[in-house]
Amino acid sequence: MFFTYLRRELAGRRRQTTIVAIGMALAIALVMIVNAVSTGVKNAQASVLESVYGIGTDLTVSQDPAPPGEGELGPGPGRFEFGADEGTSNGDSTEISQSRLTAGFGSTTFDASALDTVTDVDGVAAASAALALTNTTFSGELPPFVQGGAGPGEGQPPADVEQPPTGGFDGAGGSAFDVDSFTVLGIDPAGAAVGPLSAVELSDGRGLEASDDGTAVAVLDASYATSAELAVGDTIDVGGTPFEVVGTVTSTSADAATAANVYIPLGLAQELSGLEGQVSDISVQATSADVIDQVESDLEAALPDATVSTQSDLAASVSGSLATASSLISNLGLWLSVAVLAAAFLIAILFTIQGVTRRTREFGTLKAIGWSNRRITGQVAGESLVQGLIGGAAGLVLGLVGIWIVNLMSPTLGGSAGQTLPDVLAGGPAGPGGAGPGGGGPFGAMVPDAAGTAEVTLNAPITVSVIAIAIGLAVLGGLLAGAIGGWRAARLRPAEALRSVA
Amino acid sequence: MYTLENVSKTYAQSKRTVTALKDVSLTIPSGQLVAIQGPTGGGKSTLLQMLGALDRPSAGRVSLGDAELSHLPDSKLGTIRAEQIGFVFQGFNLIPTLTAQENVETALEPLGVAGDERRRRALEALASVGLADRAGHVPGELSGGQQQRVAIARALVKEPEVLLADEPTGNLDEGTRDEIMDLLEGLWRDRGLTLVIVTHDSAVAKRAERRLHLKNGTVTEKS
Numbered sequence: 001m002f003f004t005y006l007r008r009e010l011a012g013r014r015r016q017t018t019i020v021a022i023g024m025a026l027a028i029a030l031v032m033i034v035n036a037v038s039t040g041v042k043n044a045q046a047s048v049l050e051s052v053y054g055i056g057t058d059l060t061v062s063q064d065p066a067p068p069g070e071g072e073l074g075p076g077p078g079r080f081e082f083g084a085d086e087g088t089s090n091g092d093s094t095e096i097s098q099s100r101l102t103a104g105f106g107s108t109t110f111d112a113s114a115l116d117t118v119t120d121v122d123g124v125a126a127a128s129a130a131l132a133l134t135n136t137t138f139s140g141e142l143p144p145f146v147q148g149g150a151g152p153g154e155g156q157p158p159a160d161v162e163q164p165p166t167g168g169f170d171g172a173g174g175s176a177f178d179v180d181s182f183t184v185l186g187i188d189p190a191g192a193a194v195g196p197l198s199a200v201e202l203s204d205g206r207g208l209e210a211s212d213d214g215t216a217v218a219v220l221d222a223s224y225a226t227s228a229e230l231a232v233g234d235t236i237d238v239g240g241t242p243f244e245v246v247g248t249v250t251s252t253s254a255d256a257a258t259a260a261n262v263y264i265p266l267g268l269a270q271e272l273s274g275l276e277g278q279v280s281d282i283s284v285q286a287t288s289a290d291v292i293d294q295v296e297s298d299l300e301a302a303l304p305d306a307t308v309s310t311q312s313d314l315a316a317s318v319s320g321s322l323a324t325a326s327s328l329i330s331n332l333g334l335w336l337s338v339a340v341l342a343a344a345f346l347i348a349i350l351f352t353i354q355g356v357t358r359r360t361r362e363f364g365t366l367k368a369i370g371w372s373n374r375r376i377t378g379q380v381a382g383e384s385l386v387q388g389l390i391g392g393a394a395g396l397v398l399g400l401v402g403i404w405i406v407n408l409m410s411p412t413l414g415g416s417a418g419q420t421l422p423d424v425l426a427g428g429p430a431g432p433g434g435a436g437p438g439g440g441g442p443f444g445a446m447v448p449d450a451a452g453t454a455e456v457t458l459n460a461p462i463t464v465s466v467i468a469i470a471i472g473l474a475v476l477g478g479l480l481a482g483a484i485g486g487w488r489a490a491r492l493r494p495a496e497a498l499r500s501v502a
Numbered sequence: 503m504y505t506l507e508n509v510s511k512t513y514a515q516s517k518r519t520v521t522a523l524k525d526v527s528l529t530i531p532s533g534q535l536v537a538i539q540g541p542t543g544g545g546k547s548t549l550l551q552m553l554g555a556l557d558r559p560s561a562g563r564v565s566l567g568d569a570e571l572s573h574l575p576d577s578k579l580g581t582i583r584a585e586q587i588g589f590v591f592q593g594f595n596l597i598p599t600l601t602a603q604e605n606v607e608t609a610l611e612p613l614g615v616a617g618d619e620r621r622r623r624a625l626e627a628l629a630s631v632g633l634a635d636r637a638g639h640v641p642g643e644l645s646g647g648q649q650q651r652v653a654i655a656r657a658l659v660k661e662p663e664v665l666l667a668d669e670p671t672g673n674l675d676e677g678t679r680d681e682i683m684d685l686l687e688g689l690w691r692d693r694g695l696t697l698v699i700v701t702h703d704s705a706v707a708k709r710a711e712r713r714l715h716l717k718n719g720t721v722t723e724k725s
Binding site: 001004005008009011012361362364365366367368369370371372373375493494495498 | 551576585589593600657
């Protein structure tokens with residue numbers, strides 16, 4: 001009887017059933033699409049973050065840079081000084097070159113003993129320290145000069161003899177200089193389980209190993225290696241020391257760069273940069289997601305001068321169109337979904353109440369012949385629930401089509417984590433061509449290319465939770481409307497219900 | 503047997519109180535055919551609702567057999583209506599989306615009768631009112647007289663002790679009226695029902711064993 005009555009009622013009220021189902025379908029489809037795109041954006045953010053912090057990093061410990069004091073220069077390679085006998089002369093000109101390995105612009109280092117402090121905190125499963133550096137090479141060509149004698153380089157030429165300047169890069173006494181830089185990350189060669197190198201794939205050669213500690217070997221970002229025309233077996237000059245390239249790596253995230261151009265053992269990085277016993281950040285993996293907040297507060301207590309960031313903090317640091325998409329989804333998408341969902345629920349409730357009002361005599365008659373309130377409420381709720389489920393099924397199909405269209409369009413989002421994490425990246429990894437820290441440095445503006453930027457294709461995943469949301473909302477909407485409608489029907493007193501139409 | 507002792511019923515209507523029944527005392531023996539007549543607003547339908555356990559009096563007692571209807575909870579009144587009382591309404595009150603057979607089955611739903619048994623009894627009830635061939639039709643496909651026959655089948659399918667009819671022929675023409683009254687009278691005789699009919703129609707009232715007149719909430723016997 002229940003199903004016969006239900007089927008006949010829904011079939012007999014096709015218009016109402018269709019309107020309620022369409023409203024529910026639109027709302028559910030929108031919620032599904034927003035949820036799937038939101039998950040896709042989060043995945044994209046994680047992808048960008050993984051390329052920088054590595055897989056499994058739950059927290060990072062760094063230190064905010066102190067503003068330079070009055071009259072002080074900020075951190076940088078400092079002044080390049082060349083002695084009189086430096087450089088290689090070929091008669092017409094002198095070629096000079098000098099590399100410096102320094103803390104990255106905007107980066108602050110702190111004592112490496114913090115790693116032990118971090119490791120001792122309860123809930124920390126693994127931790128590794130890194131030192132973010134910038135290698136800057138100043139090279140140039142100068143004209144020859146003569147000390148203490150007549151000549152173009154120094155001293156007073158004879159008043160009655162005109163000697164045009166010679167030599168230099170243009171043969172007329174001119175000079176030319178190049179400034180080149182790349183980012184270097186000193187890492188613990190034995191601690192790749194957590195940290196920047198945990199999110200890379202070996203492209204060629206090998207990675208850093210525990211036995212590499214103290215050895216002048218380097219692993220290069222594959223993109224940088226290509227642009228710098230370097231390969232496994234070649235040598236790269238880092239801080240004036242030749243390093244053998246033993247491997248190249250690429251990010252596991254599609255299209256994303258790795259955290260730095262060059263990776264070298266931490267000990268050598270500290271030694272060459274004159275930052276012995278210093279690190280710039282520590283990657284921390286918690287024992288479980290549940291303890292992250294506790295670990296964060298414990299770390300802040302243990303290292304009061306440090307900045308402790310969780311993945312959610314880091315996600316907030318992702319900028320670019322990815323951030324715009326995230327903001328759009330979390331603001332407009334969320335509220336639009338809530339508004340449409342509320343409207344759909346309201347429509348379902350109003351139609352159910354209207355239906356109960358219209359069927360007053362019907363329910364009054366059923367009560368008169370002995371139907372209980374519970375039986376009538378169940379009938380009304382059942383009808384609403386089925387209406388909701390019809391809407392849910394239609395919404396599920398509509399939502400899946402919408403998600404399919406999003407995936408078909410595959411919008412590309414750009415995201416950058418480096419711009420707001422100078423401690424880690426020293427301004428962001430250089431792009432192809434060896435461009436240095438974004439935002440400039442002691443040599444003025446560097447090439448403002450996509451430093452630290454990853455282009456990520458948005459993929460809206462169809463997850464079990466998306467389908468569960470659709471079904472759950474359909475059931476919820478149906479039950480809500482049914483409960484309110486059923487309550488109205490149950491409140492009808494049979495005598496009044498019959499009298500109202502008598 | 504119905505027993506009413508000093509039954510009064512008042513309603514609050516806007517800011518005034520309307521008295522539908524005034525101190526009514528009445529006994530209706532089992533198996534009697536009673537007609538209640540009176541002007542509109544005289545309290546006929548209210549009295550029928552008291553007899554049908556659809557409403558409680560503001561004062562006094564209403565009993566059906568051993569059951570004191572005035573003070574029973576709603577759930578118990580529902581059970582009494584489901585088991586002992588059948589209703590026939592002027593407007594038929596059939597559910598428009600259900601077929602004649604399904605409408606009749608609704609009366610067996612609260613009794614927990616199983617599906618097959620329910621269908622069998624519904625078809626039998628329809629056959630007893632001459633509508634076996636209309637079992638699959640919805641009310642909109644039936645004439646007024648046929649709809650009232652379906653309503654009578656619905657009222658009788660549970661084999662009640664009492665049948666309460668509120669203007670059962672009020673929406674029917676004379677010919678159909680007589681058919682319906684013949685049917686009700688026949689069922690009353692065959693089944694030993696207590697039949698109470700509220701009617702404006704003197705031709706209908708004349709067929710009753712006993713006639714009551716209700717005016718301004720007061721009942722008088724009519725010879």
